[in-house]
Amino acid sequence: MIVQTGKLPGQHRSGQADPTIAEKLSEPGWAWAAYQPDRQRPWNLAQAGHLYRRAAFGASWDQLQQALADGPQRTVDKLLRPQADTTAFNRAYDEYETSAGSVDALRAWWLRRIIQTPHPLLEKMTLFWHSHFATSAAEVNNARLMQQHVQLLRSQALNSFQRLLEGISRDPAVLIWLGADTNRKAVPNENFARPLMEAFTLGPGHCTEKDVREAARAFTGWYVMRGRLRYIPREHDGNVKHILGQEGKFTSDDVVRIVLEQPATARTLVRKLYRWLICETEQPDEMLIAPLVESFAEDYDILKLVETMLRSNLFFSAVAYHQRTKCPVEFAVGIVNGLEGVISTTQLAQDLANLGQNLYNPPTIKGWTGGRHWINSATLVGRNNLAVALLRGSGPYGDKLNPWAIAKKHECSTPKSAARLLLDLFLQGDLDPEVYDTVLKTAQASASVGGDDPEGMVRRFAHTVVTLSEFHLA
Amino acid sequence: MFYTRRDFLKATLGASALSSFAPAVPNFLVRSVMASPKRDDRDTVLVVVQLSGGNDGLNTVVPYGDDEYARNRSTLRLPSKELHKIDSVIGLHPRMEAFMRLYKDGHLSIVQGVGYPNSDRSHDGAMRIWHTADPDQPACQTGWLGRAADSVWNPNKTDTAAVFVGPIAQPFALKAENVIVPSIRSLGDLITRQMPGYPKNKSQPKHAAKLRRADKGNQLLDFLQHSTLNACANSRRIEAVAKASANTAEYPSFQLAATFRTVAQLIRADVGIRIFFTEFGGGGIGGFDNHANQLGNHCALLHQLSESVAAFVRDLKRDKLLDRVLLMTFSEFGRTVKENGRRGTNHGAAAPVFLAGGRLKGGLIGPRPSLTDLDNGAPKFHIDFRRVYATVLDRWLGFESRIVLDRQFKPLDILNV
Numbered sequence: 001m002i003v004q005t006g007k008l009p010g011q012h013r014s015g016q017a018d019p020t021i022a023e024k025l026s027e028p029g030w031a032w033a034a035y036q037p038d039r040q041r042p043w044n045l046a047q048a049g050h051l052y053r054r055a056a057f058g059a060s061w062d063q064l065q066q067a068l069a070d071g072p073q074r075t076v077d078k079l080l081r082p083q084a085d086t087t088a089f090n091r092a093y094d095e096y097e098t099s100a101g102s103v104d105a106l107r108a109w110w111l112r113r114i115i116q117t118p119h120p121l122l123e124k125m126t127l128f129w130h131s132h133f134a135t136s137a138a139e140v141n142n143a144r145l146m147q148q149h150v151q152l153l154r155s156q157a158l159n160s161f162q163r164l165l166e167g168i169s170r171d172p173a174v175l176i177w178l179g180a181d182t183n184r185k186a187v188p189n190e191n192f193a194r195p196l197m198e199a200f201t202l203g204p205g206h207c208t209e210k211d212v213r214e215a216a217r218a219f220t221g222w223y224v225m226r227g228r229l230r231y232i233p234r235e236h237d238g239n240v241k242h243i244l245g246q247e248g249k250f251t252s253d254d255v256v257r258i259v260l261e262q263p264a265t266a267r268t269l270v271r272k273l274y275r276w277l278i279c280e281t282e283q284p285d286e287m288l289i290a291p292l293v294e295s296f297a298e299d300y301d302i303l304k305l306v307e308t309m310l311r312s313n314l315f316f317s318a319v320a321y322h323q324r325t326k327c328p329v330e331f332a333v334g335i336v337n338g339l340e341g342v343i344s345t346t347q348l349a350q351d352l353a354n355l356g357q358n359l360y361n362p363p364t365i366k367g368w369t370g371g372r373h374w375i376n377s378a379t380l381v382g383r384n385n386l387a388v389a390l391l392r393g394s395g396p397y398g399d400k401l402n403p404w405a406i407a408k409k410h411e412c413s414t415p416k417s418a419a420r421l422l423l424d425l426f427l428q429g430d431l432d433p434e435v436y437d438t439v440l441k442t443a444q445a446s447a448s449v450g451g452d453d454p455e456g457m458v459r460r461f462a463h464t465v466v467t468l469s470e471f472h473l474a
Numbered sequence: 475m476f477y478t479r480r481d482f483l484k485a486t487l488g489a490s491a492l493s494s495f496a497p498a499v500p501n502f503l504v505r506s507v508m509a510s511p512k513r514d515d516r517d518t519v520l521v522v523v524q525l526s527g528g529n530d531g532l533n534t535v536v537p538y539g540d541d542e543y544a545r546n547r548s549t550l551r552l553p554s555k556e557l558h559k560i561d562s563v564i565g566l567h568p569r570m571e572a573f574m575r576l577y578k579d580g581h582l583s584i585v586q587g588v589g590y591p592n593s594d595r596s597h598d599g600a601m602r603i604w605h606t607a608d609p610d611q612p613a614c615q616t617g618w619l620g621r622a623a624d625s626v627w628n629p630n631k632t633d634t635a636a637v638f639v640g641p642i643a644q645p646f647a648l649k650a651e652n653v654i655v656p657s658i659r660s661l662g663d664l665i666t667r668q669m670p671g672y673p674k675n676k677s678q679p680k681h682a683a684k685l686r687r688a689d690k691g692n693q694l695l696d697f698l699q700h701s702t703l704n705a706c707a708n709s710r711r712i713e714a715v716a717k718a719s720a721n722t723a724e725y726p727s728f729q730l731a732a733t734f735r736t737v738a739q740l741i742r743a744d745v746g747i748r749i750f751f752t753e754f755g756g757g758g759i760g761g762f763d764n765h766a767n768q769l770g771n772h773c774a775l776l777h778q779l780s781e782s783v784a785a786f787v788r789d790l791k792r793d794k795l796l797d798r799v800l801l802m803t804f805s806e807f808g809r810t811v812k813e814n815g816r817r818g819t820n821h822g823a824a825a826p827v828f829l830a831g832g833r834l835k836g837g838l839i840g841p842r843p844s845l846t847d848l849d850n851g852a853p854k855f856h857i858d859f860r861r862v863y864a865t866v867l868d869r870w871l872g873f874e875s876r877i878v879l880d881r882q883f884k885p886l887d888i889l890n891v
Contacts, residue, residue, distance in 0.1 A: 381664055381665065385666065388667045432687040432690075435687060469695060473698065
């Protein structure tokens with residue numbers, strides 16, 4: 001069995017220690033070039049864990065070991081384009097969801113899909129777009145429309161932002177949510193035009209009130225009636241409009257085209273994705289992201305953009321490593337995936353809602369702010385208590401997660417070796433050496449008192465590991 | 475100096491390292507979390523009580539001296555000799571004897587005729603307006619207290635500023651753009667649970683955050699360590715309070731009273747919560763919505779409200795905490811002056827707001843709404859509800875109401891602060 005020792009920490013940070021690497025990272029050409037491990041920047045468990053936290057929702061022990069054997073680029077290949085039949089998997093889940101009937105059931109199905117999918121990056125990006133378009137079931141109040149909405153997000157999550165945006169502009173859930181389900185010629189409705197030109201694309205400050213008003217005229221004629229999209233030609237304003245410097249008898253499709261032609265759109269999205277996949281603690285320099293912005297603006301190919309980011313030297317550097325806070329879904333599913341179990345996601349959906357991430361119900365049009373906002377006294381106690389519920393072996397989650405069984409499966413025969421495995425599994429051993437030692441010793445002491453059973457001891461140790469501050473870092 | 479740091483850790487901490495405080499804690503954390511006085515004594519607390527369904531203000535704060543009252547309320551009129559008279563016109567409902575005592579002690583103020591222009595008569599619409607504090611924008615996506623919590627967020631202080639206490643879904647008033655506002659049913663939801671099986675004489679290593687890490691220059695990790703420490707400390711405080719005061723304070727056996735007991739314990743635990751939101755009436759179209767046979771039901775609700783608030787005030791006063799606390803009630807609307815032929819009343823407009831606490835000027839505030847000059851059959855408003863909000867935000871909590879309410883409403887001069 002391959003067990004990385006706790007001495008690895010620090011190696012991955014050599015990028016920071018070495019001034020030449022820090023310097024090279026500020027050159028866009030080098031920063032976005034594909035990472036090839038070398039002596040200074042070795043491919044190790046910590047890097048593999050980092051990749052699986054960002055491009056998936058954590059990893060199992062086998063996945064980490066496979067990644068070590070495959071090397072970074074081949075692992076990224078698999079995450080981007082898994083060999084398994086993802087189409088069949090997703091079609092089956094689409095069918096389950098169709099018969100779900102309630103938003104609560106949809107939440108549970110999505111979490112189950114996130115846990116079981118052969119293509120976790122697709123779900124990671126669907127979650128990203130869910131927060132970006134931020135459509136809330138609380139306002140839409142229609143499970144079928146919400147299911148179709150998230151299905152739209154998933155269908156384009158790694159495809160074309162242009163097609164995604166076109167879909168959004170015809171999506172009944174989005175229009176109902178924004179109060180844009182009626183677009184009369186006489187009373188143009190700005191409720192969709194405004195977010196389309198601000199939150200969804202250009203970001204704040206790139207269009208005028210007049211642009212919004214004119215764009216609203218282009219959307220006249222579109223209605224949602226009984227949950228279905230309808231176009232009523234006589235309610236469409238066919239006159240000339242002036243939008244972002246262009247003039248013409250524009251329709252809704254033209255508005256989508258025009259906002260996509262603005263350089264601000266690609267820039268806003270690249271920045272947002274940078275925060276999601278690479279780093280939330282610092283904003284990138286304009287110069288650094290310029291090549292990505294330019295390339296994304298050409299074809300709005302999301303897969304290509306994600307691929308560039310995930311393969312890059314920058315992604316595998318100290319700029320990105322541990323520079324994000326896990327959202328509640330990442331926190332919980334990270335535990336579940338690490339322990340190779342399937343749990344009740346109905347319960348999990350509710351527990352995650354209490355931690356601030358109620359799937360299908362983003363708080364506002366800005367989606368989940370996340371970052372440090374995920375963390376406060378109550379949510380940290382909540383995360384601790386969720387970890388207890390997941391790991392205790394009884395109660396609402398039952399005994400589906402069993403860290404001792406997982407350790408034995410991976411050839412650990414004593415609680416002590418199990419403890420080392422869990423530290424590597426969940427933190428890749430990347431813990432301050434003194435903390436590492438002390439945590440291990442505490443585990444041993446706990447085991448020796450009262451002749452405790454190894455399963456209980458390993459469960460408690462797993463809980464200690466996933467409630468360390470380090471585990472909240474993505 | 476005889477030890478390396480590693481030896482020091484070994485010698486001092488041993489196996490129970492993780493369950494003891496102090497030595498392993500980085501100094502900056504000790505100072506900020508444990509060693510210094512917990513927080514500013516002047517930190518005030520606001521407790522909001524939502525009365526769901528539309529409380530009949532006229533049978534709560536009763537204008538018995540106005541002939542129009544008796545004329546319009548042929549079956550619902552409350553006998554004036556049973557009222558708790560405030561002056562020659564106004565009296566409190568007969569079962570609100572506890573509120574009358576608070577009023578006499580100066581711990582209760584009544585703001586009359588609170589509302590807003592063009593009153594919304596649907597439960598959802600009106601409640602949404604009270605929650606968003608923005609009657610002009612029905613699509614407003616945040617609540618006033620959620621915005622208040624956002625406005626005081628500070629990455630170095632990870633106490634949660636606002637909490638909902640109750641068994642229903644979190645009311646929209648607490649909806650924030652950025653911060654996570656927790657909903658709790660009991661103190662247990664804010665206490666760190668333990669994994670089963672720890673030997674009784676050993677506490678759990680739940681304070682692993684206290685272990686010293688070599689500085690890695692990761693500020694996010696520092697933040698998480700600091701937050702975890704703070705969360706553990708807060709959890710311990712709540713646990714201690716729960717144990718110490720579980721049964722000492724006397725509360726009546728109403729659900730609302732139990733909620734107030736929880737709030738009082740959290741105030742006592744002093745964990746930095748500035749805003750508590752509670753609900754009475756069951757949420758949705760709540761218990762105060764009495765279109766038929768109003769008298770008995772309304773009577774029971776007002777009795778529970780008044781007894782529960784009084785118990786809360788008594789509890790806080792005993793612990794000298796009342797001066798830090800202000801409680802405020804609201805309902806989505808009042809009700810029509812004229813009863814509706816089914817011994818009930820219909821949806822109205824303005825209604826009284828009760829304030830309770832240790833720093834009130836007391837008395838009746840604002841003019842008494844006329845019973846003849848009406849807004850669609852119901853008393854008109856004289857005081858915009860956002861002036862009450864501005865008062866509690868600016869004058870009581872020390873927040874900036876202009877940011878929360880988007881413009882400056884004139885606070886009322888009702889507090890001794």
